Amino acid sequence: MKRKVMAAYWCGCLWGVLCLLLTACGEYSYHYPSVKLEFLTAYSGGDGTLERVLTDGGEEYAVLVDDSHSHIRPDSLVRIVSNYELVHKEGGEGVHLYAVSAAVAPIPLPADKFPEGVKTDPVDVLSVWMGRNYLNLMLTVKAQHGKHKFHYVEDRVDVDAEARRSSVELTLYHDDGGDTQAYSQRAYCSIPLLQYADEGVDTVEVSLHVHTYSGEVKTYTFEYRPLIAE
Template structure:
């Protein structure tokens, strides 16, 4: 009996010590955000440019090569700033985010598809209108794009850009929710949209049907 009590006490003590060690561990200050990932002339990812305008040099490691040279990718990045000057980062992962320039409806020869999905969040950041969408999917790749409906002047002043989300389920089954990140590049409209102008995004959801989201450029 005493041996059993002693063994039980020792086990509890070891568990408590292990718990203390885990509590004492200092996790790295890792950031997760959408950013522009820039490659050099050899196709290696070398810089990150955040939507706040911060530019970081990416520390070299395996897995950053094989990309298109001298290009910019929109990506969901997980990284850690590694120097006191805040100029260098260790990039742990970079997930490519679809970011296509909007096209007029006439460019879609088979028509504009607006299959439904759900919205987790949509927000303006830097040179992009970003969104986290929740389509129902199984095992097929869905097709996304952005449709430019028109750029007009508002009667109360300023310009208004109207866009529609193109979503083709591609015959996929609605089995589970698949989190999807998209970014609409707004730098294409740099000389047409300014502070106070508005962006109207048309999107079809399961809960609301055909709906819109409106954003004012700060």
């Protein structure tokens, strides 16, 4: 029951970022002073503007300035990648967001939930690491003018109640739409994992399969310990 509730909650919050408009490598080439480039969980207020962010390290900050003027669904959350700086304003500490891009962060789905079948067009993985209740990926794709779609396929979920462990096997879904492989562009993906934190599960072993331009299928394995408070 808990898993179904969590999945419904996250789907409502995150499904809107299924399709990522690819970010050119040069987008973040300008260096702002004392600025970090990180994955963040951003929360909106009643008017849909970003009010606060949570870092993967667990620090929470008010959004004092947002140069991106981002708007999302009111009173919801979204996964983003942002250039930001810690600032002080009117006696309080918060963040100045210089640039914001949506990270692709839908809940993984079983293969039979993809009407057109599972697409595994290749990518190159620049880095992959465990964030706060997410598995983060920084990818490079070869593209020209097409719109690439990303998602995550849930291949297998096994729960060992006695050992208080579960094992999850995922595959990166990538549909390049037949785009010409002309230029290298950056894509940011963030896989939600909190829905696998069923009662009695302390540790989740996550394996992610990624099809690459070299023709290999690379597998990345991480151990995830759920952080329930979000």
